[in-house]
Amino acid sequence: MGIRKVFIVGSGLMGSGIAQVCAQAGIEVILYDIDREALDRALKNIEWSVNKFIEKGKVKEDRATIIGRIRTVSDFSEAGGVDLLIEAVFEDLELKREVFQRADEAAGPETLIASNTSAISITELASVTNRSDKVLGLHFFSPVPMMQAVEVIKGLATTDETAIRGKDFVLQIGKEPIMVNRDVAGFVINRINFPSTMEAMRLVEQGIASVEDIDKGLRLASGRKMGIFETGDMVGLDITYGAMMAMYQETGDPRWYPPMILRRKVKAGQLGRKTGRGWYEYNEDGARKDS
Ligand SMILES: NC(=O)c1ccc[n+]([C@@H]2O[C@H](COP(=O)([O-])OP(=O)(O)OC[C@H]3O[C@@H](n4cnc5c(N)ncnc54)[C@H](O)[C@@H]3O)[C@@H](O)[C@H]2O)c1
Structure with a gap:
């Protein structure tokens, strides 16, 4: 049943x-x-x-x-x-x-x-x-x-x-x-995805590439429907931060510690679509300001 x-x-x-x-x-x-x-x-x-x-x-x-x-x-x-x-x-x-x-x-x-x-x-x-x-x-x-x-x-x-x-x-x-089969921190999909998400954030933090270009590159070169930052704004930066912190606290492994740019954005209340600003900015109707 x-x-x-x-x-x-x-x-x-x-x-x-x-x-x-x-x-x-x-x-x-x-x-x-x-x-x-x-x-x-x-x-x-x-x-x-x-x-x-x-x-x-x-x-x-x-x-x-x-x-x-x-x-x-x-x-x-x-x-x-x-x-x-x-x-x-x-x-x-x-x-x-x-x-x-x-x-x-x-x-x-x-x-x-x-x-x-x-x-x-x-x-x-x-x-x-x-x-x-x-x-x-x-x-x-x-x-x-x-x-x-x-x-x-x-x-x-x-x-x-x-x-x-x-x-x-x-x-x-x-x-x-x-x-x-076992509740390892981050389970399976996030455990695979988070390292690239963190690397993308660090590339932005270090001024090596823009949010827009990284997303464009991922869409055009990796066949993704959405870039890492577009997805991140939909998910909510606080949610991603909370998940990374949970993984860090559970394992003590510094590789899961959220990048500084993410920590700062969460502190600033830039949480993504739900607050009108995250990696991108949004109008009242939810549309991206730059599109
Ligand atoms: N956002 C994503 O893409 C995503 C993906 C997979 C898993 N998750 C997980 O799903 C969970 C929820 O994420 P979300 O994005 O929906 O968050 P959200 O912020 O959109 O919604 C959370 C809701 O919980 C409610 N809430 C808070 N305390 C409560 C309580 N004591 N009793 C009842 N309701 C309460 C809030 O009012 C809010 O409506 C989190 O654990 C998150 O890690 C999120």
């Missing part, structure tokens, strides 16, 4: 995307956030994105049916009775530990609890619950409705059965599971 009902904690970029793909797959979604405005924004973004899928003929159901599967709530107690709870709050260990404790208390004993963390240890998050066997990582990529891969990550105590249920859920929502 597949997943029928899911509770998502955090309705930002990732939580809203996950809610959308679940609803499009026929799953009932309860979307929770501490910020009411974030929930309203999430619903608007989901409606816009679902419309795009319908226009392109990629989704057969009508918008009202899909959106009707999503209920926004400001109360954690509604997590009882769901098959799967997915945490997608800010990349902050203390916050996630708190959310995992509350999730464990609120959800039924059979509910799987997953984190969408980019780099925080699943084992550590599982340790604050009384069900570490049923805790796993489900690492989606941004933008969630478009990106097909989802890493399914086992913590030390995650059972094979939980990992298989995670994998089946990914297939159920029409995505492709990438199985990660």
